[in-house]
Amino acid sequence: MGSDMALTTDSLHLVAETDAHEGPVHAADEGALYFTSLPTGGHSAIRRLDLRTRAVTTLVADANGANGMTMDREGRLVVCEQGGLDSPARITRRDRATGAAETLADSRRGRRLNSPNDVVVAADGAVWFTDPSYGHLQGFRPPPELGDLVYRLDPASGEPDVVADGFDKPNGLAFSPDEDVLYVTDSGTAEVIALGPGGRRRFAATDLPDGIKVDAAGRVYVSASTGVRVFAVTGPGFPDGIKVDAGGRVHVSAASGVLVYSPAGGRLGEIPVPGAVNFAWGAPGLLYITTDTAVWSAELGA
Numbered sequence: 001m002g003s004d005m006a007l008t009t010d011s012l013h014l015v016a017e018t019d020a021h022e023g024p025v026h027a028a029d030e031g032a033l034y035f036t037s038l039p040t041g042g043h044s045a046i047r048r049l050d051l052r053t054r055a056v057t058t059l060v061a062d063a064n065g066a067n068g069m070t071m072d073r074e075g076r077l078v079v080c081e082q083g084g085l086d087s088p089a090r091i092t093r094r095d096r097a098t099g100a101a102e103t104l105a106d107s108r109r110g111r112r113l114n115s116p117n118d119v120v121v122a123a124d125g126a127v128w129f130t131d132p133s134y135g136h137l138q139g140f141r142p143p144p145e146l147g148d149l150v151y152r153l154d155p156a157s158g159e160p161d162v163v164a165d166g167f168d169k170p171n172g173l174a175f176s177p178d179e180d181v182l183y184v185t186d187s188g189t190a191e192v193i194a195l196g197p198g199g200r201r202r203f204a205a206t207d208l209p210d211g212i213k214v215d216a217a218g219r220v221y222v223s224a225s226t227g228v229r230v231f232a233v234t235g236p237g238f239p240d241g242i243k244v245d246a247g248g249r250v251h252v253s254a255a256s257g258v259l260v261y262s263p264a265g266g267r268l269g270e271i272p273v274p275g276a277v278n279f280a281w282g283a284p285g286l287l288y289i290t291t292d293t294a295v296w297s298a299e300l301g302a
Helices: 189-195
Strands: 014-018 019-026 034-039 046-050 058-060 066-071 077-079 090-094 101-106 117-123 129-133 148-151 160-164 170-175 181-186 200-206 228-234 240-242 250-254 255-262 269-273 278-281 286-290 296-299
Touching: 019 046, 019 077, 019 286, 019 296, 034 066, 066 117, 077 117, 101 148, 117 170, 129 170, 148 170, 160 181, 170 200, 170 250, 228 250, 228 255, 240 278, 250 278
Parallel strands: 019 066, 019 278, 170 240
Antiparallel strands: 014 296, 019 034, 034 046, 046 058, 066 077, 077 090, 090 101, 117 129, 129 148, 148 160, 170 181, 181 200, 200 228, 240 250, 250 255, 255 269, 278 286, 286 296
């Protein structure tokens, strides 16, 4: 990718017209893409797109406001379920064959999660997720009992620990290839209001230590010499989905498409898919992008 990389329209292909919103997950073993549907009144489905036939089927019709998803080391879906007024917000693990769910976390020390948004699974099996209060702001969740935070769920303890705060609305998250940097997109509405229409949002990179620090109160935090730093600003619109490729390049969705940055934060170019919400790596050099109305594929030169 050069310093001004932009794909031509010949490199973009419409895969399927469907209400693909969030959580795209590529399942290479079955040639499929899983995604969550555009939410209606806090409800959304988990759907499966067969990449060979382009057929779309429903795995879970009402998935408790499912949003971001990823796949764990055993090939199961890990799902951010935003919940509702009468159903808990939670992180679940779902079987790809049956859709059956197992709750991994729905609270932090007895206080209910807000509305989990995005999730990644680290090499050690720990589940990292963001938990902004969008559900309450959008009217389908009770008032928040916790802050807008980033958590790490240890598979052994089963208790989510706070690893990053200070964000307005933490949204997407992704690790660098060696997992020493965690990138978090901040799509806080306060920044939009302050900057007005067309305002620019930021996303941050948090340098992670070899170990995780626990304070006297038992809270777990990320700490490093450089702490939290602004990595880049995006615009127009707010950043949402984020992924890092094997070369350390950071890809983040915005209103105009998927923006591409060097590991140092320099803008490399853009994949022009207006309305891009989130995306997932497919085969090497292939990116699948959801836009609320369709799934697109982009062939990258790296």
